[in-house]
Amino acid sequence: GAGVSQSPSNKVTEKGKDVELRCDPISGHTALYWYRQSLGQGLEFLIYFQGNSAPDKSGLPSDRFSAERTGGSVSTLTIQRTQQEDSAVYLCASSLVDRFNQPQHFGDGTRLSIL
Amino acid sequence: AQSVSQHNHHVILSEAASLELGCNYSYGGTVNLFWYVQYPGQHLQLLLKYFSGDPLVKGIKGFEAEFIKSKFSFNLRKPSVQWSDTAEYFCAACSSNTGKLIFGQGTTLQVKP
Numbered sequence: 001g002a003g004v005s006q007s008p009s010n011k012v013t014e015k016g017k018d019v020e021l022r023c024d025p026i027s028g029h030t031a032l033y034w035y036r037q038s039l040g041q042g043l044e045f046l047i048y049f050q051g052n053s054a055p056d057k058s059g060l061p062s063d064r065f066s067a068e069r070t071g072g073s074v075s076t077l078t079i080q081r082t083q084q085e086d087s088a089v090y091l092c093a094s095s096l097v098d099r100f101n102q103p104q105h106f107g108d109g110t111r112l113s114i115l
Numbered sequence: 116a117q118s119v120s121q122h123n124h125h126v127i128l129s130e131a132a133s134l135e136l137g138c139n140y141s142y143g144g145t146v147n148l149f150w151y152v153q154y155p156g157q158h159l160q161l162l163l164k165y166f167s168g169d170p171l172v173k174g175i176k177g178f179e180a181e182f183i184k185s186k187f188s189f190n191l192r193k194p195s196v197q198w199s200d201t202a203e204y205f206c207a208a209c210s211s212n213t214g215k216l217i218f219g220q221g222t223t224l225q226v227k228p
Binding site for chain 1: 149151157158159160161164205207216217218221
């Protein structure tokens with residue numbers, strides 16, 4: 001099926017290492033979101049891309065987090081110098097052009113574990 | 116600040132019992148409201164959404180939610196739950212002021228057979 005695809009599905013890494021998480025949105029979806037789901041914390045908005053507009057980075061928890069979206073399609077979320085509190089499931093979602101009216105479709109997430 | 120609150124963090128019901136999960140939001144202006152479900156080991160799926168019109172919204176699998184503007188609420192209901200409804204349920208709101216989709220903390224529903 002042509003759903004939102006995320007890779008890797010699981011990532012275990014040592015504290016202090018950098019990690020890259022990838023998201024392939026549904027073809028034709030110009031809006032792309034990253035969220036973080038931590039135990040007991042629910043879903044936390046991280047960053048939002050919409051077409052060629054400047055991304056909304058207001059949810060990024062620190063300057064160790066960054067994301068880019070190349071060619072309006074694939075997105076990469078990068079976490080530098082990982083900390084144990086970064087352990088969570090990172091979810092990507094995409095939606096059609098009008099983000100206010102179209103539901104988001106979610107990927108299966110990347111489970112990140114920092115040792 | 117914009118926020119979404121789910122008051123029930125963990126709900127345990129027997130099959131055939133009725134379900135109501137509370138959701139309150141704090142937003143100014145026009146708001147779109149959603150309920151998502153995450154079954155064990157699966158990704159988030161949309162249950163139902165409210166944009167405008169009839170405040171009673173029907174979704175998949177027999178779920179419905181009612182938008183009550185005066186109470187800033189969007190509670191999820193199902194008359195008779197099944198064991199397969201065991202999952203985590205998230206309420207979410209999107210404001211036209213910010214464009215950000217904000218989620219509640221989630222409610223874990225456990226249905227006993």
